Amino acid sequence: MLGRRTARVAIGFAATIVASFMLLLVGSTGAYAHGYTTTPTSRAYFCKLGQATNCGPIQWEPQSVEGPKGFPNGGPADTKLCSAGLGQFAQLDDQRGGAWPVNNVTAGSSYNVNWTLTAAHATTDFKYYVTKPGWNQTAKLTRSALNLTPIKSFPYNGARPPNSVSHNVTLPNLSGRHMLFAVWTIADTSNAFYQCSDLNFR
Ligand SMILES: [Cu+2]
Structure with missing residues (x-):
């Protein structure tokens, strides 16, 4: 009993x-669910949508491009910026000879960068960088290809953004193919999220 x-x-x-x-x-x-840019459609999101193929596991988790924060002084190594240095997402670093789907944009226009956050972390800031005129389009993205002055920064001072984030920026006066490098820096971890988008200025 x-x-x-x-x-x-x-x-x-x-x-x-x-x-x-x-x-x-x-x-x-x-802690494992984060965010990705839908506008411009990032490489990771194009993979999720099936509009870019042979992507590897990023197609299942475009929100997971997470690496060390501190760009440009720190952060992922040159040539691994788009994958945040994560080997399983290395396809994101491949320029594919220009075969990635592009986002057509207008030089000098007002533009909303939109994110879908699957977990809205305490945030330091969002920063947006664009490649320089004459950047090497066939080489993997490096700091030297980017204008390291962000086109705009959005500080949050540790606040949590909503799950749908929209940031208005003014696009630079560029022409032809470029890349937007979006950086979401988390306040209470040592990490940031990175999103690469292919742009076509016209
Ligand atoms: Cu997260």
């Missing part, structure tokens, strides 16, 4: 522990 009761208590205790552990897991998934 006592044995059975002890067993019942033990089972109840074990179930409580399992339930707590599962709650902990559910609670922590936020």
Whole structure:
């Protein structure tokens, strides 16, 4: 009798522990769910949409391009900027000879950069960088290809943005193919999220 009761208590205790552990897991998934730019459509999002193929696992999780923060002094290494230095997302660094789908944009125009955040982390800022005139379009993206003065910065001072973020910027006066390098820096981790988009100025 006592044995059975002890067993019942033990089972109840074990179930409580399992339930707590599962709650902990559910609670922590936020740390693995982040965000991506939909406008301009990023390489990662084009992969998710199936409009870019042979992408590898990024097609299932365009929100996960997460690497060390601190760009341009820190951050991912040159030639690995678009993948945030993550080997499983290396396809994002490949220029594909210009075969990535592009976002047609108008030079000098007002433009809304939109993000879908699957987890709205405490945020330091969002910064947007564009390649320089004459950048090497066939080489993987490097700091030297980018104008390291952002076209615009949006500081959040640690606040959490909404899950749908829209930032109005003025696009530079450029022509032809360029890239937008979007950086979302998280306030309470050592990481940032990186999104590369192919632009066609006309
Ligand atoms: Cu996250």
